[in-house]
C-alpha cells in the first residue's frame with residue numbers, strides 16, 4: 001500500500017552550517033541549473049531513474065517523476081559561517097567554480113550572507129573568524145540558532161526547512177555520558193559540557209525546530225542516543241555521517257567487486273593530497289582522527305574478514321590525508337591495492353583519482369536535502385538508513401552494522417522509494433523465468 005505523502009507545496013529552505021567550498025558549490029550549482037546554464041550531473045534526485053515492476057514492463061521513470069520531490073526552483077538557501085563573506089566572495093575564495101560561471105550568478109550569490117556562527121576554536125583548531133555568536137552558555141547559543149531558523153523561515157516565506165552540516169570537521173570526540181539521554185544533553189548544554197561541540201548545538205536546534213538534519217562531516221553531531229531519541233520525539237528524520245565522495249566512493253565501488261569474485265586482498269594503502277581549507281583543517285591530527293575513523297571502517301565492513309579469513313584476515317589498511325596547497329580543491333586520491341588470485345598469485349591495482357572534492361560533494365547535499373524533505377513529508381523519523389548511499393560512515397540503529405557496499409545501499413534506497421509508492425520491491429534475486 002502506498003504511503004500518504006504530503007505534496008511539496010511552497011518553498012523549501014536549505015540551511016547550511018558552514019558556507020565554504022561544498023556549500024557554495026551546491027548553491028551556485030542550483031542557480032546555474034535553474035538558469036539553464038548547466039545540468040545537475042551527479043545528482044540522484046535530478047538525474048537518477050528507478051526500475052518498476054518486471055523487466056518486461058519497461059517502466060523506468062526518473063526518480064523525480066516517481067516520488068513527489070521538491071522542485072529545485074523552489075529551494076532557497078541560507079546558513080551560518082564564522083566568516084562574513086557572502087556566497088559570491090566565498091565561492092571565489094574556494095576556487096572550485098570558474099569566475100566566468102560565478103559572474104553569471106553574482107547577484108543571487110551576493111544576496112546570501114552567512115548568519116553569525118556558533119563556534120569554538122577548541123573544536124576546530126586551524127581556523128578562526130569574526131562572525132561568531134556570544135551567549136551565556138551552550139543552551140543559550142542553541143536558542144539563538146533556533147531563533148535564526150524561525151526568522152529565516154518567516155523572512156523567506158518557506159513552507160519547510162532542512163539542515164545539512166557542511167561545516168569543517170571537528171576534533172574527534174567519543175560518545176560519553178552527556179550524550180546518552182535528552183535530559184543529560186540539555187543539562188550539558190546549560191553547563192557548557194566539553195563533549196558538546198558546535199555541530200551538536202546546530203543539530204539540537206534543528207531537531208527541536210522540527211527541521212530534518214543531515215551531517216556531511218565525520219564528527220558525531222546527531223549520531224548519539226540523545227539526538228536520536230530527540231529526533232524520534234519530534235518526528236524528525238536525521239542521517240549522517242560524512243559525504244561519500246572521492247576515495248571512499250571508489251573503495252565502495254571496487255571492494256564489493258573484488259569480494260564477489262573471491263579475490264583476496266593483502267593490503268590497501270590510500271593517500272590523499274588536497275589543498276583546500278578542508279585539507280588545512282584535516283592537517284590537525286585531532287580533526288584527521290575523526291576522518292580516519294570514518295574512512296577505516298569501510299573496507300572491513302564490506303569484506304567481512306571474519307567470514308572470509310583466507311581472503312581478508314591479514315588485510316593491512318592504511319589511510320593518509322596530506323595538506324598540499326598547490327592542488328587546491330582538486331584532490332588526488334591514490335590507492336595501492338595488493339590483491340591475490342588463483343593459488344595465491346599476487347597482483348596489484350593502482351587507482352589515481354584526480355577528483356574535485358566539492359564537485360563530488362555538491363550533488364549529495366542537494367539530494368540529501370530533497371530526500372530528507374521527502375522523508376519528513378512521508379512521516380518518517382529518526383535515522384534514515386536508506387540514505388546511507390550518500391555517506392562514508394552511515395548512521396545506523398544501535399546494534400546494527402552499517403552497510404557500505406554502494407550497490408546494496410542503492411538497492412535499499414530505491415526499495416524505500418518503491419515502498420513509499422506501494423510498488424513491488426526489487427532485489428534482483430528473482431528466478432530467470434519470472435523477472
Ligand SMILES: NC(=O)c1ccc[n+]([C@@H]2O[C@H](COP(=O)([O-])OP(=O)(O)OC[C@H]3O[C@@H](n4cnc5c(N)ncnc54)[C@H](O)[C@@H]3O)[C@@H](O)[C@H]2O)c1
Nearest residue numbers: 018020021022081117167168169217243245277278357361
Ligand atoms: N568535499 C568533499 O568531498 C567532502 C566529502 C566528505 C565530507 N566533507 C566535509 O564537508 C565539510 C565541508 O567541506 P568544505 O570543503 O566545504 O570545507 P570548507 O573549509 O571550504 O568549508 C567549511 C566551512 O565551515 C565553516 N565553519 C567551521 N565551523 C563552523 C561552525 N561552527 N559554524 C559555522 N561555520 C563553520 C568554515 O568557516 C568554512 O567556511 C568538511 O567537514 C568536510 O570534511 C567534504
